[in-house]
Amino acid sequence: MPLLLLLRSSPSVVAVPSQSVEQLIRLATTTHRQIRSITSSSCSVAALSLFCRRPSKGNSLFSRMERLWGGVGITRNKAMVEHLQDYGIIRSARVAEVMVMIDRALFVPEGSPPYIDCPLPIGHNATISAPHMHATCLQLLEENLQPGMHALDIGSGTGYLTACFAMMVGPQGHAVGIEHIPELVDSSIMNIQKSAAAPLLKEGAISMHTGDGRLGWPEAAPYDAIHVGAAAPEIPKALTDQLKPGGRMVIPVGNIFQELKVVEKKLDGSISVRDETSVRYVPLTSRDAQLRGF
Numbered sequence: 001m002p003l004l005l006l007l008r009s010s011p012s013v014v015a016v017p018s019q020s021v022e023q024l025i026r027l028a029t030t031t032h033r034q035i036r037s038i039t040s041s042s043c044s045v046a047a048l049s050l051f052c053r054r055p056s057k058g059n060s061l062f063s064r065m066e067r068l069w070g071g072v073g074i075t076r077n078k079a080m081v082e083h084l085q086d087y088g089i090i091r092s093a094r095v096a097e098v099m100v101m102i103d104r105a106l107f108v109p110e111g112s113p114p115y116i117d118c119p120l121p122i123g124h125n126a127t128i129s130a131p132h133m134h135a136t137c138l139q140l141l142e143e144n145l146q147p148g149m150h151a152l153d154i155g156s157g158t159g160y161l162t163a164c165f166a167m168m169v170g171p172q173g174h175a176v177g178i179e180h181i182p183e184l185v186d187s188s189i190m191n192i193q194k195s196a197a198a199p200l201l202k203e204g205a206i207s208m209h210t211g212d213g214r215l216g217w218p219e220a221a222p223y224d225a226i227h228v229g230a231a232a233p234e235i236p237k238a239l240t241d242q243l244k245p246g247g248r249m250v251i252p253v254g255n256i257f258q259e260l261k262v263v264e265k266k267l268d269g270s271i272s273v274r275d276e277t278s279v280r281y282v283p284l285t286s287r288d289a290q291l292r293g294f
Contacts, residue, residue: 074115074116075115076115077099077100077103077104077105077114077115078100079115080099080104080115080117080131081096081099081100083117084099084117084131084132084135089132089135089136090135090139091139092138092139092142094142094168095135095138095139095142098138098164098167098168099131099134099135099138099164101167101196102160102163102164102167102195102196102197103195103196104131104160106191106194106195107128107158107159107160107163107188107191107195108120108122108128108158109121109122109123115131117130117131117132118130119133122157122158122184123183123184124181124183124184124290124291125282125290125291125293126155126157126181126184126282126290127157127282128157128158128160129161129229129281133279134160134161134164136260136276136277137161137227137250138161138164138168140248140250140262140276141165141225141227141248141250142168143248144224144225144246144247144248145165145168145169145224145225146168146169146224147168147169147170147172147173148169148170148172148173149169149173149224149225150169150173150174150175150176150220150222150223150224150225150244151165151166151168151169151173151174151175151176151223151224151225151226151227152176152178152216152217152220152221152223152225152226152227152242153165153175153176153177153178153227153229154178154213154216154226154227154228154229154230154239154284155178155179155213155228155229155230155284156177156178156179156184156185156188156208156229157179157184157188157229158184158187158188158191159177159187159188159189159191159192159208160191161227161229162175162176162177162188162192162206162208163175163191163192163195163196163197163206165225165227166197166200166201166205166206167196167197167200169205170200170205171199171200171203171205172205173205174204174205174206174207174220175200175205175206175207176206176207176208176209176217176220176223177206177207177208177209178208178209178210178211178213178216178217179208179209179210179211179213180210180211180212180213180286180287180290181210181287181290181291182210185208185209185210188208189201189208192206192208207220212286212287213228213230213284214232214236214238214239214284215236215238216236216238216239216241216242217242218238218242221241221242221244222242222243222244222245222247223242223243223244223247224244224246224247224248225247225248225249226239226242226243226247226248226249226250226251227249227250227251228249228250228251228252228284229281230252230281230282230283230284230285231252231253231254231255231258231279231281231282231283231284232251232252232253232283232284233253233254233255233283234253235251235253235261235263235273239251240263240265240271243263243265244265245265245266245267245268245269246265246266246267247264247265248262248263248264248265249262249263249264250262250263250276251263252279252281255283257278258278258279258280258281259275259276259277259278259279260275260276260277260278260279261273261274261275261276262274262275262276
């Protein structure tokens with residue numbers, strides 16, 4: 001009988017033959033130590049979610065794990081993107097191109113390993129999401145990030161995903177980032193100024209604002225695409241109201257158990273919602289609650 005192994009941060013369950021459990025434990029123990037030498041131990045759990053999301057090249061469970069952990073030593077932005085492509089996370093050439101152009105190293109705190117596939121703390125009890133989650137959300141929103149479209153990034157943090165949105169919608173579009181920590185807004189602007197998206201910021205195609213993301217940013221609504229980078233207990237009506245007919249929103253919803261939901265507004269104004277995958281995000285809350293540690 002196989003052993004069902006449930007990984008804490010994984011959106012799926014892995015069936016492992018019982019005779020292979022000891023081998024799996026030895027491999028996991030070794031790779032856990034390798035990752036702890038680079039960053040926090042929680043990163044090793046987060047990185048396992050990439051392995052569990054999608055089958056990849058190779059016939060063996062363990063060969064796939066060994067290749068996944070090879071991503072720990074990635075030191076170039078392009079190599080990070082190629083790694084995500086190898087594992088089937090990035091399937092869109094357009095998403096890959098944008099993620100190569102926007103160097104993640106410019107958007108993480110100095111001294112952090114920018115290309116490892118796990119969330120990283122950015123101060124103020126906030127994090128920047130793992131690269132595989134950024135890739136997932138970009139792909140889910142790709143059709144609504146065409147040149148000239150408008151996008152809203154809620155919980156914009158260091159500005160990475162807002163910059164990616166701007167590169168996709170181009171100078172005729174508008175990418176709006178909203179973050180309730182003023183210090184993060186200021187640093188995100190500086191990060192974008194160092195990136196390939198700097199001309200779009202100068203031209204006004206990117207705007208970064210301090211505000212309560214639960215309320216959206218009505219001044220630039222409606223939006224073709226909305227991304228929410230923190231988990232709401234339920235889908236805020238203010239955000240669906242700001243979604244353009246034909247628009248799409250991706251938002252994690254839940255408390256202990258969270259699902260990444262895809263929300264679509266039909267041309268007649270009706271709303272449809274589907275679950276994409278299980279996730280684990282920090283809560284979408286007030287500035288004061290976040291600074292207190294939720």
